[in-house]
Amino acid sequence: MTENTATKQFLEEINKWTSQHGVSPLSWDVAVKFLMARKFDVLRAIELFHSYRETRLREGIVKLQPHEEPLRSELLSGKLTVLGVRDPSGASIALYTAKLHHPSKTGNHVVLQALFYLLDRAVESFETQRNGLVFIYDMAGSNYTNFELDLSKKILNLLKGAFPARLKKVLIVGAPVWFRVPYNLLSLLLKEKLRERVGTHTMCKSCANFHFWLIWLFLVYVLNPLFSSFVAFCDCIISFVICSQVQMVKMGDLRQHLPRDCLPEHLGGCLPLDVHSWNLQLLSEQNGRVDPVDELVGIPLENTSIHIPGPEVMSLAELMAHLNRAQRSGIYLEYEELRREQPPGTFTCALAAHNQERNRYGDVLCLDQTRVRLKARRNERSDYINASFMDGYKQKNAYIGTQGPLEKTYGDFWRMVWEQSVLVIVMTTRTDEGGRRKCGQYWPKEEGGQEVYGHIAVVNHRVDKHAHFNQTTLELHNTERQVTHFQFLSWPDYGVPSSALSLIDFLGAVKHQQQWAVQAFGSQWRGHPLDPPMVVHCSAGIGRTGTFCALDICLSQLQDVRTLNVCQTVRRMRAQRAFSIQTPEQYYFCHTAILEHAQRQGLLSANQ
Template structure:
């Protein structure tokens, strides 16, 4: 009740100002963001709102265009990163890498635009609003030509009082000797309360502030920022007009040849565990195996035909797996429980063309209950849509007496080896899945301490490579398109096949990824039909 009253009071005051100045009124969600940053002290939140607004005006940061130069290049430079993990208290961790900044090439204005854009994205998460932000100013390996006192002042001033996030600490790491004098100047500028939170730390002492699994490898942690697996924009990324030109030039036959080249590349790993005699009966198909390097390991029986797959800027965004066999139902549900899965995506029917494609591994009817190993599954509700069913399941762990809700999506309009009858129906389905994942992560709250986008989504078809790979490739490409306005289907599929071997099973599915993206773009008005 108190939080609701504080939000109403804040909105009344701010929207008096917005109406006087002809500015759009603030939404409830934005109001909560400013209030949480100031522990629901209304007057301090109002002061923060005006400080934020004035800073943006002063720095000319009115409308951010992430798909346009020069901001696009700055976002792709890797200078700013919001890490895909949280600290033990649940705070987001943002990293600024000083050695990547070259003042002679990039003005302060663009750097601050990129910082605003990425921090704005980070504090969209309720968890970050509630638990705050840790900012690592990484000076390791930088020299005097990478440094600009005015920019450093602006970054710290922005963090100290002009950004709607609860700043927990700023760690200046690996500062060279010459930085001590500018740092003394900077510390004089900071309010006493913030000065305690801004600390210069040696690289070797960083682990006293953050555990290893919250730090990148180059700062002594075990978090990989390696771009070879996590999907990030690469130099070959293309805009929508380029994608359409590529498709028009190559035609279907050229895209099929592109797929054939990918298909010939050998998977970069081994299949030792999947080929072990005692595990072979757990594989639905003898020629669809999971790589040792990316397989999901169960805590007890260890083996399941399932692979971790990275998403767009997110490690282990998906678990790609086969349609469960009767003998693996218990393994499947144990994996769902152990990996804190909130959403299961099934892109097949149980039977197709008179052949069993997947076991009925969940209670199908509303009110139905089944026990699989030590996980009891209850079907609470089935919502039937035109192209898919959405089932709300409740899981009960009979060993720990905990319970959890999982949403099961089954897409019904996709034949095996083929492509969906409607690309847009699949993209709408993908939208529903992502919306549910987002809602479930918020509901899960502080129980989840990993990537802000949540635990992995389980995605499966029959073999777990064709329709599964197509679904994940579309999600990755459309996420990148939304973020920076570019994508690269070939690069995405190549990286995906390095984690779930043989992902995307046919040239038709590969071609479909291209045409589905363009259909989506045309529907959204991102690409005119005469381009």
């Protein structure tokens, strides 16, 4: 594919997205910047674009205004700059001076703003886009009070996969002993692991163990207060070390990596560098400059799905390799790590005494931040229902994940369906399983049946029975609104379907009906252009519900950009419907079901 063809394809895909949000299309020059960073691989460039935007949104960096405080002072502090000269390969050189950072005085938000601004300026140059970026992390003269773990991790993660520049290398120079020892320990252990992988041994295991214990004793008895922070920091740089992008060098060795006359005086160069004056000149050249991506970044978060391609995506081949390498036990451990993560929110409303009876299970609650609120009615004490908005792939509030309705909540359930313009209900449980009631019979089961729930009458017009599911056409009386109810019948509680493809076929039928229903709904729907939410529930509304939604999100991304990430999808989903996916077997099933679907579609050969 030529560069021009790749750029046209990239713009076509991205500008479908911009048109949905009513913002200006991306320019050719900006598209080339993202494509250059990924060697004109269109799919990877699209992922990079969304990662860049997602990172800025997450950090609250919507508009970069360098002439306003506190960003102006941060830019003139000398802490960050892009040098006016290049390395021998033509790469730009960005410099971060750690000793000038004082966490008690400057927050991470301002530092990251300055970093985004300066790096954005650097990659405006076609030469930098083509030849890449070298990042120098200068720790000379710094002490532990200048080091901030969270900021360092964010800088490295930004450089690693969320910024449109080819990262050539990261040089950590002048590292004090409190930083150098943990880093060297990590490098030693990683090198040993890499040697094991390629089957060569240049250091005997006993020597490696001896070195390990010497350094461990140093950490425990000398640097104990710092150790936990460095373990976390080392986790962040593992991938850099493996691919040799991060190198720790001494001052005098810098000339082996960079020309001597391009370095600031305090880094051993012969030319003094006044960073304040340099950045001041940079600012003066940019009066009235508008970041061409600001408008896209500025789309409010509430209109943006959390499920967009991120930096840690996998191709189908990579997913299969991961599954083969980890095996079932490794995927179970991956799930266990997710399970231990605490939900990022509160459960105040769900725990209120007057709402307790509305929860089917006392330990399955709704986060305050994502719960569905019933519209206020006179003399009603609560707007609570055990239901949560959940994003789909590139779609805000694609689902409402909820519990199986209780008899006392039937009226609330149908109110929610009406108020949220729901057209499709997905039920992944039977009403009774193993002699226990899992969900109430909240709709008229027989054709021609009619029931009144609260103020809403529901009529059963038709039941279509299939091998693994029933499809029931319902009508909400006095409103002339049709709702389709799907019930999947082949999924045991706490288990997985006996056939992954039967569930995926069921998912296809659900999505087809949703698309048809929205077209029929016509101008009555004024919400998200990708349809109103569909209700998805099982008994608790987290196990089978979470598995169904995770599969839909992953398969939608696979269809769109040929990549996915099950772990990332589930983590994000659990941030909205807490505890989604209840068992390691359900998590493992997501992986195998995706691969079965891919093989059936011819996306992955059976012998891979």
